[in-house]
Amino acid sequence: MPGQRYQNRIELLQGTLDLLILQTLQWGPRHGYGISQAIAAVSADVLKVDTGSLYPALHRLERQKWIRAEWTTSERNQRTRVYELTRAGRAQLLHERSRWEQLSAAIGSVLAHSGEIPS
């Protein structure tokens, strides 16, 4: 069942993708396509966000009231669904960021360790 496969990938990515989405929205409201483009651009195309992960994540974050969605008409006169960070979302972003920093610092120090591992 394909759904099952996608779900597994969401779970793997979950924390990180949420962080990336919230971070991207920090600079202002964007639609789904815009978010994926921004992540790709900022990471110099290293992180390519799969739509099968992006949209479930967006709808989940919306349900958790960290982001808010609105239909607007774009400059090219197209109706798009635009997401915006909420106050709770801002708090969540700070929380996830500090967690990420802890984690990366920990991993970094493990990787930087060159000596013997005490047993």
Place this chain on the structure above:
Amino acid sequence: MKLPLWRRGQDRELDEEIESHLRLEIADRVARGEPQDEAARAARRRFGNVTVVKEVTRDMWGWVGFEQFAHDVRYALRALRKSPGFAIVAIATFALGIGVNTAMFSVINAVMLRPLPFPQPAQLVDVAELDLRPGQPRVPGSASWPNFFDWRTRATSFSGVSAYHDSAFTMLVGGRSVHTPGAVVSADFFTTLGVPPTLGRGFRADEERAGSDVVILSDSLWRSEFGAARSAIGSTLSLNGRPFTIIGVMPPAFRFPIRVPAPQLWVTVADDARALPGDEPMTTQRGAHYIGVVGRLRPAVTLAAARSELDAIAAALAREHPDDNGTRGVMLTPELDRLVGDTRRALVVLVGAVACVLLIACVNLANLLLARGAGRSREIALRLALGASRRRVVLQLLAESLVLAGAGTAAGLILASWCVRVLTTVAPTDVRGLDEVTIDSFVLAFTAAVGFLSALAFGSAPAWLGSQTSPRSAASDDGRTTAARGQGRLRAALVVAETGLGVVLLVAAGLLVRGFYLLVHTDPGYDTTHVVTAKFNLPEQRYSYLKQIAFYDDLFADLGARPGLQVTGVAPMPLSGSRYTLSFELAGAAVPQARRPSADFALVGPVFFRTMQIPIVAGRDFTAADSDSAPRVLAVNETFAQMFLQGHDPIGQRVKLSLSTTEKETPWREVVAVVRDFKQKALDEPSRPAFFVPYAQGLISPMFIVARTTDPPARVIEQLREAIGRRDPELALYDVRTLEEYVGRSVAAARFQMLLLALFAALALALTAVGLYGVIAYGVAQRTREFGIRLALGARPQEVMRLVLRGAMRMAGAGVAVGVVGAALLTRLLGAALYGVHPLDPVTFALVIVSLFGVALIAAFVPARRATRVDPMMALRAE
């Protein structure tokens, strides 16, 4: 995939969102120089499978929670299947709690909540007269016809106001005389209630005039006596010796006034408008209070507005008729409240009791779950270590409680439907709705809500505590000790609480049992054994006032002369639930009519006091010589003599009763006897002043025959039937009962309440014992190692046992202390149901305390003995 309605809009939006994503990417690619069709293909390829993306996105819309719950339920079911013993005990405990609550609530629903079976039942109000004389209780009383007629013409608050009173009819059908309960009503009665006859027509206003003899039948009478024939309408029916025309048949469910047995026919007030021998018709006697009145408020008229209007009318009537109405007020009560009446208090007490039982059941479940949670702490620690959030763990543990509660509720409903069936057969029948108790959708909703809330109540603390396990303890062995200590305190507190509740219930039940014992052992003032009573009506058509007296004279003389039989008459019958009161005047005291005192009153036959074995304190018993032509006499009871004839020799005093028969003027009567007080209406009534008049000097109602004999009742009844049938084959003997049956009926409601409360208290005690056992047994299991070490170090088994028992007694003691305080505060609510037992009756309290400690000892004994049998070596090796 078929989506529910409320999801379809959201689904369209998702389509649109994906559409816009693709358009935006295509536009970007085209802007970068790609050809349109290639850009479209690339964008689609890059996006991936639209259906799958939609599917996984939709999963975020809230199904997740539900699916997780379904998963938790499945998991809980699996976990419970693995420990069937726990599951059975838990479900059975909960089923008991829910079962009794559902049964009680279905009673409350039928008696107090279900609206009366009439259109717009909330508009119906009971209109009663109030006796405003000082010292009289302010309770709704009967009205008189003239007052009712004045209310009806003057009041504008009602769209209809109607009167009714019970009446007994001797009906002649197919050559048989059948006694039939019925009612005399005003012509607008059925219109006010809003229920028209199903067949024929209702009463017309002009049919209130004397001589309009029309009758409306109940559906059941129409079926049983007229074979449900339409031709019955318009035919003639002989009632009390007079021909009545049948004009209508009521629907099967119609029942008003609400009586047991239900009225089978209705005639108009025309029946009361006939002139009485030597007296005015009842419809013109303003001082004759014996009718009930029901009104229907106009829409938008409030009860308060109607009250103030009726108060003004009553005040006007008091001015216009100072003699009869000078001290009469009026009282309006919603009809349903009036019908519920005294039952409310008893029901509230019983609801309190079943709520206690449910609480105790919940406490037991919480305890069971805590013990189970302690046993599962490693499993939970493992789940936490594997990344489950505490919230997930709490929800999962709660799901288990919900599964238990669901199963328990289902089992409880089965128990309740059985309870309801038993209840309706043993319940006293004179409470409205008690014969219509069912588990309807409202009761089901109540039960579901209580079940769910209980699951949260007993499940939340164990679930929360269960989730507090440290994930680290998954790996180590001692995870349980720290968590277990906090839980142990909670468990002990829960047991203390449940013991307290059990004490409250037991004390309440104990007081009621004692009260009931006192009640049934109250001396009624007469010997209730070997007395048979029965009644018959003499049709006024053929029996003039003097002929009626002659009939009784002859009958009593004939029966009284038979060997082994003492026969007399009385009306009203003691303990039959009715009471006559009459105002009177004392010689030498000029009191305006409205201020005259009144006292209980009964008509009695010759040798009544000797036959009933009521001691005569002074004077003589009535005899056949106290006839209509003899000097007017009366007997009074001791309370009457004390209250009204103090300082004089009562014998020879003169009293004038508002009771006249063949005389031109109301006669003065001479007191010829003072008798010991006896119970007239109920065993628990306080002493009331009363007087007694020979029936031949004021026959105003049919007499009960009272026969004392040592023969079997059936033989006596045969003799009565034969003696009456020989004189007039058209007479029907009814209400054939022994005096002991009257005693039983008068205490039926009290007995019912006591039995229910005792049953609930027994349940509570059993559940408390199980709870105590559970906690102590668990504590012993936890301390196996400690006991092993103690025994290994040389402690004697008795010492270990004492240790366990002491712990149990401490818990029980705390619970008893809490319970005694609670009971002392709450038993006052039992009020009148206690029949003279003090709410703090020390004997009851002492018995309850002793029995609770006894039960606690028994519950603790088995685990305590187990503690002494711990093999020290095994206990040590187990670590």
